Amino acid sequence: MNRKRNCDDDTREFKSKNLEVERRRREKLSRRLLMLRSINPIITNMNRGTIIVDAITYIEKLQDEVQSLSQQLHQMETTSEETAEAKIDEVEAVENMKNWGIQAEVSVAQIDENKLWVKIIIENKRGGFSKLIQTLNYFGIELIDTHLTTIKGAFLITSCIQGKDGERLEINQTKNLLKDIINDM
Amino acid sequence: MNRKRNCDDDTREFKSKNLEVERRRREKLSRRLLMLRSINPIITNMNRGTIIVDAITYIEKLQDEVQSLSQQLHQMETTSEETAEAKIDEVEAVENMKNWGIQAEVSVAQIDENKLWVKIIIENKRGGFSKLIQTLNYFGIELIDTHLTTIKGAFLITSCIQGKDGERLEINQTKNLLKDIINDM
DNA sequence: ACCCACACGTGAGGC
């Protein structure tokens, strides 16, 4: 502890051998502390001790952030698994349609001045049919009576439709609308 | 630097006033370094300097992790917006059913020894109908002829079904299967 | 003057 250097060492200063080594060590430690402070965006003070405290709190914050993010990501992945399955189903549906030589088709015929008869053959996309119905509903088209059959990856739909509020439906417009809807799926 | 204490201070050791204070400071710093080391799962050495280096590398790793996770989360959110829309549609569908007093319903009747007639009223879940069809298909049930109407957030389905390969269908089993499928949606 | 934080040089102990 207390330096026991004798008082008789007169003028000649006796340097320890590890003087320079110790100096290097201190410098290295200081540089590393500055490094630690430089990558930490949250700094309260530039004291030697507060640098470490800030680093601790920053690490804890990052750990919480990682945990929270991975948690959110995990539950988002689990909820979107069915979407992935749907994608696979759609691919298989197209394959089936190709294998069986089924061609997509849209036919529209006039029944009377208010009603049209439509026949649609499309690939069996997951949710495609209900989306078709909803889209038609959005465009003011009401499905009165509908037949539907699924065969080997295809929807076969025949339906009697009319415009809401007695609005007249044009054959070509309706046909183009149906094609657009199917293409958008 | 060199202590200038006169050699005439004889036996009485003169303690600096900041001796204890400095001691507290050192202890505090050591404790904080141990804290920093304790929350760091990646430890190469327990040296004073390597503790800081490990903390730096750990912070950098955490930062990269946070960036990567938030990036993945962001692009997953953008791709799953449509799912959120579907959820909203489902909620609205249930609201509509409640507003119009439509009750979910499953009825099954026997047509002949091979065919059953079913009537189903369910909420208009996005993709629910095609999932119903696919699930029935998975359980070996074939839909021969199907009527479907959507009214105010509900599917009204009447269908003639039979078992594949001439397999007989029991009424109660089929009814329970349909209920299970609907509950799983 | 005081307080606080830091750097300094050195001895002790482990490998």
Added chain:
DNA sequence: TGCCTCACGTGTGGG
């Protein structure tokens, strides 16, 4: 032994 790390007590400069 030498090398390396740490704790110690103190001097010093800034607020």
